[in-house]
Every structure is written in structure tokens, then in C-alpha cells.
Amino acid sequence: MKIALIAHDGKKTELVTFVMQNKELFDGVQVYATSTTGSFLETAGLNVTKVLSGPKGGDAQIAALVATGEIEVVFFFRDPLDKHPHEPDVQMLMRICDVHNIPLATNPAAARLVMASLRQ
Numbered sequence: 001m002k003i004a005l006i007a008h009d010g011k012k013t014e015l016v017t018f019v020m021q022n023k024e025l026f027d028g029v030q031v032y033a034t035s036t037t038g039s040f041l042e043t044a045g046l047n048v049t050k051v052l053s054g055p056k057g058g059d060a061q062i063a064a065l066v067a068t069g070e071i072e073v074v075f076f077f078r079d080p081l082d083k084h085p086h087e088p089d090v091q092m093l094m095r096i097c098d099v100h101n102i103p104l105a106t107n108p109a110a111a112r113l114v115m116a117s118l119r120q
Contacts, residue, residue, distance in 0.1 A: 001029040001118075004062045004074045005037060006054065011077035012040045018077075018108055020044055022115050032071060034058035059089035063096040073118070074104045075111050 003026070007015035019026055019041060031048050033041055035058060038050035052058040065071045074097055078090070097104040105111035 001073070002065075002071050003029055003031055004065065004071045004076075005031055005033045005041060005048075006059065006062065006075070007037050007040075007077040008054075008079035008082065009036075010079040010082055012037055014108060015075065015077045016040050016044050018075075018111055019046060025115060025118055032062060032065060034062065054089065055086040057089070059086060059093045063089075063093040066093070066096050066100055066102050069100075071102065073114060074102060075114070076104065076106050077108070077111075078106045 005015060005019065015037065026046060031041070031046060033048045033050055035050050035053040035056075038048040041048050051061040062071065062074065066074065074093070076090075076093070094104060094106075096102075103114050103117075105114045
């Protein structure tokens with residue numbers, strides 16, 4: 001399984017906490033992450049393949065991996081209360097997930113539901 005993990009700056013700690021609470025499910029899967037999020041995850045002990053940071057094209061790189069069938073699930077903890085200069089890339093990634101029928105969790109509650117499904 002190949003999973004993408006992304007988080008806006010205000011949600012990176014929350015994503016790392018979520019991953020650590022579900023560490024057993026992330027062991028043995030290939031994890032892709034945008035650069036800064038990936039650095040946070042590496043500090044927590046996760047093995048990560050990093051792409052560019054979101055504002056520098058990382059969201060678009062993850063979208064390309066989704067479109068080519070490389071990514072099977074995306075966890076993107078978004079911060080809806082902050083402005084993001086790369087919002088068009090974020091919207092494009094979400095659209096690509098919908099086009100290719102890829103599960104996309106944008107908050108911890110949705111992520112828990114996806115994880116419950118993966119456990120089965």
C-alpha cells in the first residue's frame with residue numbers, strides 16, 4: 001500500500017500525533033509526503049519518501065502520483081482557517097482524488113474512519 005501524508009503548517013503536529021497513534025498500520029506501507037510534513041514525520045521515526053513542499057509543487061507531485069495509480073490513500077490535514085497561497089494546487093489534488101476514486105481524509109475524524117476501513 002502507498003499512502004500520501006500532507007498537512008498545512010497549523011496541522012502538522014496533529015498529523016504526526018494521528019500517525020503515531022496508528023503506527024502499526026503505517027509500518028510496512030510506502031509513505032509519501034510533502035517536504036516539510038515529511039521532515040516532521042521522519043523526526044517521529046517514520047520512513048518517508050519526500051516530494052517538494054506544497055507551495056513549491058509538492059501537492060501537484062502527489063496529485064500526479066494519484067493520477068498514475070501510485071498512491072492509494074491520501075491524508076491531507078487541511079487548515080481551513082488560514083490562507084494558503086497554493087490553494088489552487090490543493091483544490092486540484094482534491095479533484096484528482098475524486099476523479100480517480102482515491103480516499104481522501106482532510107481531518108482527523110475522516111482519517112480515523114479510513115484507518116478503520118484499512119484495519120479490516
